[in-house]
Amino acid sequence: MALITPKCMMCNKEIQHDEEVFVQIRYPKQKGFTEIKAYLNIEGKFICKECSPKISI
Numbered sequence: 001m002a003l004i005t006p007k008c009m010m011c012n013k014e015i016q017h018d019e020e021v022f023v024q025i026r027y028p029k030q031k032g033f034t035e036i037k038a039y040l041n042i043e044g045k046f047i048c049k050e051c052s053p054k055i056s057i
Contacts, residue, residue, distance in 0.1 A: 004041045008048040010055075015046050022047040022055075 006015040015021055023044040040046075047055060 006041055006044075006046045008051055009045045010047060010051040013048055013050075015048060020049050022052050 006021075007013060008015065008021075009024075023040055023046055025040065025044045028039075028043075
C-alpha cells in the first residue's frame with residue numbers, strides 16, 4: 001500500500017505527510033474496518049488545503 005501516493009484531485013499536487021486535507025468518500029456499507037489509510041487511498045479523493053477554498057461545501 002506504500003506505493004500509492006495521494007494527490008490533490010484539483011491541482012494534482014502530491015499530498016505530504018501531516019498535511020491538512022479534505023477527503024471525499026462514500027459512507028462505507030460495512031462497519032469495523034481497521035486500515036483507514038488504505039481505505040482512504042483506495043476509495044477517497046483528496047483536496048489539498050490550497051484548493052479547498054475553490055470548492056463549495
